[in-house]
Each structure stands twice: as C-alpha cells, then as structure tokens.
Amino acid sequence: MDDVKVIEIKKSIFEDNDRDADNLRADLKRRGVFLLNLMSSPGSGKTTTLIQTINRIKDQVRVAVMEADIDSNVDAVKIREATGIPSIQLHTGGMCHLDAEMTRQGLDNVPLEDTDLVILENVGNLVCPAEFDTGAVKNAMILSVPEGHDKPLKYPLMFSICDVVVINKMDVLPYFDFDLEKCREYVRLRNPKAQVIPICAKTGEGVDAFAQWLLQEINNWKN
Template structure:
C-alpha cells in the first residue's frame, strides 16, 4: 500500500459556491438578465408580494419565476394562475437553501430566450439561504410584522447580505408590538446600505415603491 499523503487545502467551504455564483452573476449581466433572489421565513408573504409585484411589471418585462421549496408545487401553480407569467417549481430534495449550481439548473429551464427578469423565491428560512450566494443580481428579503422587530438582531447575516428589506403586513401593525422605527434602526445596525420599504402585499400599499426600486436596479444592470 502507498504511503499516506497529507494534502493541505486551506480554503473556505463556501469558496467554490461563491466562485460559481460570481460566474453566474457575470453571465446574467452580459445577457442583460436581472435575477432577484427573494428570501424570508415561511409565511411572511413572499408569494403574495411576488404576485402584486409581477402584476405591476409584467407588461413591460418578460418575467419568469422559480419557486424553490422542499416539496409541493402550490407556489408555482399560484404564480402561474394569478399572474400568467412563466413559473417553474424547483425541489431542493430536503435541502434548506439553494446554491449557485441549483440556481443555474433552474435558470436553464426557465430562460427560453425571452425572460429578462428572473425571480427566485428561495426556501422559507432566515438562516441557510444567507450562507449560500445564488448568483443573483440583487438580494431581497421580507420581514413581516408578526415576526417581530427584533429579527435583524437575531438573524444578522440575512439582513447584512440583503440590498432591500421589505417590511410586509404593515396593515396589522396596530395589533402587534412592532416598532417600525426600532426595526429600521436594527436593520441599519447590521446593514447601513439596505433600503427598507414598508409594504402591505395584500392591499398593495408600498408595492409601487418596491417596483420603482426594481426598475432602477434593472436599468443599472443593463448598463
């Protein structure tokens, strides 16, 4: 038997994924495709927010949606039925997040030469998706009022990687001990550059401001 060799590697576990993500982001940019990675905990209103956003933007953009879940296709069906845009379901096979490789596979199926605004609805989870760069052009997250204004303190990494934070369900704020100013301060503490937009996906309040932000970022990505 050969002698045992020790080979030094000394690299971060996340490094390969980060490299893959940077490659994907650059490829998308060169093709003029904008990819939004939307994250949040389960039940914060990702799908409802997407429906409201897509219905405002679908006449000016070719939108495609990837729904990532551990199981079921309820979200993909809901998006397709209520917005009419192309929507596919990705199953993570028990995994709590998507990585750049899985995102690329999904995009291969989603992008048929027409889609120029792709949206990834990530698995509902405030921990794992923050560790894995998907290669998205921009990261967005939703924090809903019932979850509490202290979440930026409890899940700092998620808030620190997001370009925009939507605070959803503001219509129920009177019924919860949710302090919007305190929440904004907590987000600033983790990420001074994050844009914070209070919305109510159900009534449509604030959604126009999110659309405005998206339009500007899409314009910048096209160069």
C-alpha cells in the first residue's frame, strides 16, 4: 500500500468551464452584446427557426450567427443566403458540444462592436450541451412535435437550464400523438420559470412571439 501516494483533488470537471463562462458573460455585458445559446436535437428545425426569427428582428438589432457543428458549413451558408447577416461556422472537432473557451474563440471572429445579438446554434444534441455553460446570457431550446411531448422527462437537465422552450412543427400536430398541455406540464415540472412558445418555423406562425421574447431580453441586458 505504501508504493502509492494519494493526492486529494476534489474538483468538479465543470469548474474551470463554469468560471470561463462567467468571465465571458461579464465581458459581453461590458460590451453590450447579448449571446443566445440555441440547443435542440438534430432535425428539430433550429436553422429554419433562426432564419424566420432573424428576418423579423434584423431591422431593429444587429445580428450575427455562429453555427457549431461537428462538420460541414451547410448551416452557415444557409443562414447567410436567407438573411444576409454575417454567419460563421465553428467545427467542434468531433466534440458533441461547445464549451465557454470554444465559444470565446468563435466570438473572436465576430465584429462585436457592430453587433447587438450573437446567436450560437449549438451542436444538435440534448445531453452534452446542457452540461457545458457556453457563457450565453440566455439558453433556448427547440423541441419539435415529432420528437414527442415526453422529452422533458427524458432529458431533465436540458429543460432545467433553458429560459425558453420553443415547440416547433405545430403544423404536423394532427399526425402525431403530441399533447401540448402535457408537454407544458412536463416542462414546468423541470423548470417552472421556462416559457413555452409554440411555433411553426415553416409557415412562420408563432415566430413573432419568440422574436418579441428575444428583443425584450436583449433590451433588459443592455440596460
């Protein structure tokens, strides 16, 4: 037993990231830049929702987008073509989430002095992005109707850290056993403070409510 010396560490592996995230938030506050972290499963409609939202607010606030994916730049190109706003692609190098340091490095490529709102489209995943604070001011997630209303029960951490839950693809509601009231109840169980906003990104229905929420939060942050 004497051939090994034990050194006590007792440190959460999230500790450094949490500190980096707090520093980044403080820096963004000083510069008057609002960072939104948008999360969801793959295929829930993050990019389409963003395009609809940005086209509603781009005359009122200066927006930039950071797309995080494991590979490709299809999302960044799509956003740029559909909205005309600056959009950069971050590659996570195989990692399933972004952390605060990766977010800061991404922000180095965004002209922050000419920007009010940066939207970070996180990697499509309901597990890891919830564990790593990116330094964002607010967290939003999109849950789409085909995924089912029971997701708040299955991915508790994700729903507990989100300030707003957007329910997308409301137009296909008749074809799925998705119960909106049950979904609201499950979200409330995980997080009584989270707002739930039903939308259809394809038709634009309900997107105004999400855009209003965002504008209000940006206003609160800057004042």
